[in-house]
Amino acid sequence: MNRLAFSFECQDARCGATLDSAPGTTGLLLVSGGNEVRAGAFNSQARLAAGIARAGFPVFRFDRRGIGDSEGQNRGFLNSRKDIEAALLAFRALAPQVERVVGFGNCDAASALMLNAGAECDALVLSNPWTIENDGDNIPPPAAVRSRYVEKLKNPKELLRLASGQVDLKKLARGLRQASKKQSAPSSLADQMRAGIAGFTGPVRILLAETDRTAQLFDERWDAADTRIRRCAGADHAYSSPQASEWLRAQILEVLRR
Structure with a gap:
């Protein structure tokens, strides 16, 4: 595996990116959540990318506009479709053998992929999707x-x-x-995410860390019978324990290998 740092253009802004190269024809597009840089919290995304690449799948990470090494204005996850699509184009250009791209996002990166019907990815792994619309909503369900x-x-x-x-x-x-209370207040954001993902025709897997508030709120606001959901007992939002981290990697690899 080789790690290449470079930049690509998104609407006249230069965006920082990293490619962990591998020979596979299926690749992982790793979308950062919140205002995190592409390395992730405590270097978690960089370590995840290295593990996935060692298994034979190239991984592309990037900083959206206004974050980390990227120029431009930070317009938030609700307006990140152009960033994701530009990153996908750069990924395909740098790894021309890639025929299928799995998009992965945690927190509001998962929400962005859902809102934008996958943003041109072929399959999705969505972790702890963000459905919180105001500070008062950010309490345990x-x-x-x-x-x-x-x-x-x-x-x-x-x-x-x-x-x-x-x-x-x-x-x-x-x-x-x-x-x-019977359940948390409804979320119009969750409704928009539901409508967005309904327009995606590829495979979808939803991952929930059971001790995470964000995941718990999503779980209450989503269809309990959704067979695409997988739960990781005892995991926090970032899957920081060794067991949770390995579970996350195994879930992503399972989708990549399909």
């Missing part, structure tokens, strides 16, 4: 709160803390109010 309280009630130490007055009663009351 009722089902997750109920689950947490059930676990606390099983723990004698937590019961002792409650009996001895070591628990913040105002915080407890807020938690109980949230737990009493």
Whole structure:
């Protein structure tokens, strides 16, 4: 595997990119979430790309406009279609043997791929899609709160803390109010994502880290019977544990090998 750093053009802005080369005819387009640079949090995306390339699949990562090594204005994930499509064109130019591209995104990068019906990718791996529209929405969903309280009630130490007055009663009351709700408030963003992905005809896999709030909210707002969903028990948003990281890599490789 060789790692090549270079730039490509997107609407008169130069964007930083990295190609982890490999001989495979299926490649991975790795879309960064939030305002992260293409290396990802704690170099996670760079390590993921290296592992995928060692398995024989080329991986293309990039900074969208206004982020990291890229010029231009940061217009956010809602306006990132041009960035993704330009990156895809650059990927195909640099790795001409690639016939099929799998798009992968975590958090709002997954949402961007959904909103844009895959943005010309051939298959999608969507991790912890972002459905949050305002700060008040960024709280654990009722089902997750109920689950947490059930676990606390099983723990004698937590019961002792409650009996001895070591628990913040105002915080407890807020938690109980949230737990009493049937489900989180609806999200128009989730509805737009649903409409967008409905226009995509290729294979889709949705990955959810079970301890992540973003994933929990998506889970509440999505079809529970969707057979495309896979869940990673105990994983956080970035799949930071060795077990979760390996699970993520295995899920992506499974889609690449189809």
